[in-house]
Amino acid sequence: MCSVVDGWFSSLVCFTRMRTRQMKSSWTLAFAGVCSCGILYICYAVSWNANIPKMAYLPELPPQLKKTTGYDIWPSFQVPVNEQDEQDWFQQRCLPFSVKISIANLGSILSHWAKTSDEKCRKLLVAFNTLYSVSTRNASLILPDPFQVKVKKWLGNNEELFKEVYHQEIIHVVNRFTREHTIFNPLRDKRPVLPPDEPxxxxxxxxxxxxxxxxxxxxxxxxxxxxxxxxxxxxxxxxxxxxxxxxxxxxxxxxxxxxxxxxxxxxxxxxxxxxxxxxxxxxxxxxxxxxxxxxxxxxxxxxxxxxxxxxxxxxxxxxxxxxxxxxxxxxxxxxxxxxxxxxxxxxxxxxxxxxxxxxxxxxxxxxxxxxxxxxxxxxxxxxxxxxxxxxxxxxxxxxxxxxxxxxxxxxxxxxxxxxxxxxxxxxxxxxxxxxxxxxxxxxxxxxxxxxxxxxxxxxxxxxxxxxxxxxxxxx
CATH class of the missing domain: 3.30.428.10 (HIT-like)
Incomplete structure (x- = not known):
């Protein structure tokens, strides 16, 4: 395209020179100069833009991504009417026996919950498993004799806690939709807390x-x-x-x-x-x-x-x-x-x-x-x-x-x-x-x-x- 413009520019220069010999009016010279500058600018701009990738100025999302970035109108948020009624109903209908609910027992609770025949309980379990993933993992270890003394001291010389060190239960909970992943080790929470050096x-x-x-x-x-x-x-x-x-x-x-x-x-x-x-x-x-x-x-x-x-x-x-x-x-x-x-x-x-x-x-x-x-x-x-x-x-x-x-x-x-x-x-x-x-x-x-x-x-x-x-x- 620039070659075409260059030819046009040469013709215009020749034309301008002819007209200059024939006409002495200063306005003609000025007009020719303005046109020349304008054409030079067009040539430069076209050449410069031709070397710039379009994506740098007109970024577009891939078609498959465009389809996944929209939001829908959701049902409105609802607060539980009475949390105590919800809890009582769950423990009476969804668990076969009374059990202390804790993070350490969560895996066992889910196992018992899965055995219920109550339709509403089973729907609630599906909702829980849709939202969360829970896994309990065993972690065993060996302690050298000299190290046992130090570990016992960390645990306040509590023999029951010390026994738990050898066979620890670790609970992993993942929210499947926010991707948040939290790891619990109940034994870590049982360790005595020492007062800080400065109150x-x-x-x-x-x-x-x-x-x-x-x-x-x-x-x-x-x-x-x-x-x-x-x-x-x-x-x-x-x-x-x-x-x-x-x-x-x-x-x-x-x-x-x-x-x-x-x-x-x-x-x-x-x-x-x-x-x-x-x-x-x-x-x-x-x-x-x-x-x-x-x-x-x-x-x-x-x-x-x-x-x-x-x-x-x-x-x-x-x-x-x-x-x-x-x-x-x-x-x-x-x-x-x-x-x-x-x-x-x-x-x-x-x-x-x-x-x-x-x-x-x-x-x-x-x-x-x-x-x-x-x-x-x-x-x-x-x-x-x-x-x-x-x-x-x-x-x-x-x-x-x-x-x-x-x-x-x-x-x-x-x-x-x-x-x-x-x-x-x-x-x-x-x-x-x-x-x-x-x-x-x-x-x-x-x-x-x-x-x-x-x-x-x-x-x-x-x-x-x-x-x-x-x-x-x-x-």
Whole structure:
């Protein structure tokens, strides 16, 4: 094509020279110059674009992938009506005899459950096996005589526990749709816990005192950034823009007090209600952004850069961030397979097994595939009072009843518009170990393979049940 253009350009030059000899008008020369430059530009552009692969500018998904990226409209999320009735019915109708339900007994429970002739029980078992894979594996070993002394000491010189070392039972649980894989070894949870070198309470008081003096969040109007649409604020909390963002709409929503654990129910509700206000204001400024999620880490052990209590909020235009979207994709696969709501069935199965606690329109249940210790999942149709209250019960149980000084939490709210693949409001909360321990509570196992958790989910449920019963009167 360029050869044609080059010929055209030569002809035009000759023509221009002829006309110049015949005409002395300056406008003719100017016109010819403009045309020459234009033709040169066309030639260059055509030649340059011819060498650029189209995929660099017009990427297209393979046809088979295009078909799998859409979401359907799912049945709405439903909370179990009465978790105690669900549990009682399951134990009376689906198990041949009374048995203590625990993570260590889960394989045996499934074996007995499979023998039931009750049609409803069998349907429930199909639902469980559709969602989860459970396998129990034996692990035996030999201990040299000198090493036996050390192992006994690790176990507090408890002879019964020492016998279990030789023949350990390890339970693997996999969520088939989220692909989460958790490994439990009940013996690890039975080991005596030694007190830390520095008392956690002393560490906590010291870090509060040291950080308050220079805390930017305590002087947020002078030392924190704002979004272009400014802040939201109420009596107990305020928003700011993260100075070093990970997304266009990346906020910090913080309490107006420095202590990250000793806050009142009123202050907590003020914080959580402000998350809703910020998402709504951000959505009005950026209508295409509609997928809200939050994270909350307490103290440096958990990765918090500031001791002052604060959540990170994200509002994305395309999808939820990371793990939240992975659950949503898993929920879509589950709907395609079963025609039912993934979140509803996960809560219903948890209630039947005695893992769930309900509060008004919210439900909390200990996860069978926890990311780390004590994971509790809280769900409700919407992010509102009932949902926030149930989250409060769990947080206070960890801080006040377990005396855990650091926790991590992730939350996601339903999309701000659209009906396709509408998730419930949900939170996932874990504890993060001893706050003074220099060792990380996560390793390459958790980062690149499966998760090892040694806290029995069934015991976690009892903790949440007691907290909800004791603290309902607060609201």
């Amino acid at each position: 956690e309470a002393d560490y906590y008081e010291n870090i509060l005192k040291e950080t308050k003096k220079s805390c930017d969040f305590c002087n947020f109007k002078s030392y924190t950034a704002e979004h272009l649409f400014h802040r939201v604020e109420n009596e107990h909390a305020f928003s700011m823009s993260n100075t070093f963002k990970v997304d266009t709409l990346h906020a910090l929503i913080a309490m107006k007090q420095h202590d990250p654990l000793r806050w009142s129910a009123e202050s907590y509700m003020g914080l959580m209600n402000l998350t809703l206000a910020w998402f709504q204001k951000a959505h009005r400024s950026f209508p295409s952004a509609r997928f809200p999620s939050l994270i909350w880490d307490v103290l440096p052990k958990c990765g918090a850069s500031q001791v002052h209590p604060h959540l990170h909020g994200f509002l994305d235009p395309e999808r939820y961030h990371g793990v939240v979207e992975a659950w949503r994709l898993g929920a879509q696969d589950y709907f395609t397979t079963t025609g039912t709501n993934f979140y509803t069935d996960m809560a219903r199965l948890s209630a039947s097994l005695g893992l769930a606690v309900t509060h008004k329109s919210a439900v909390a249940f200990a996860s069978l595939v926890p990311r780390k210790d004590h994971e509790v999942v809280i769900m409700a149709p919407t992010a509102g009072k009932d949902f926030f209250e149930m989250v409060y019960f769990v947080l206070r149980a960890f801080a006040d009843d377990l005396h855990k000084y650091c926790f991590s939490m992730g939350l996601a709210y339903p999309a701000l518009d659209g009906l396709e693949a509408l998730i419930p409001a949900y939170a996932r909360i874990i504890t993060r170990g001893v706050v003074t321990d220099v060792r990380a509570d996560m390793s390459s196992l958790e980062l690149f393979a499966a998760t090892n958790v040694n806290i029995d989910p069934f015991e976690v449920t009892e903790l949440v049940r007691k907290s909800a019963k004791m603290r309902r009167k607060v609201f």
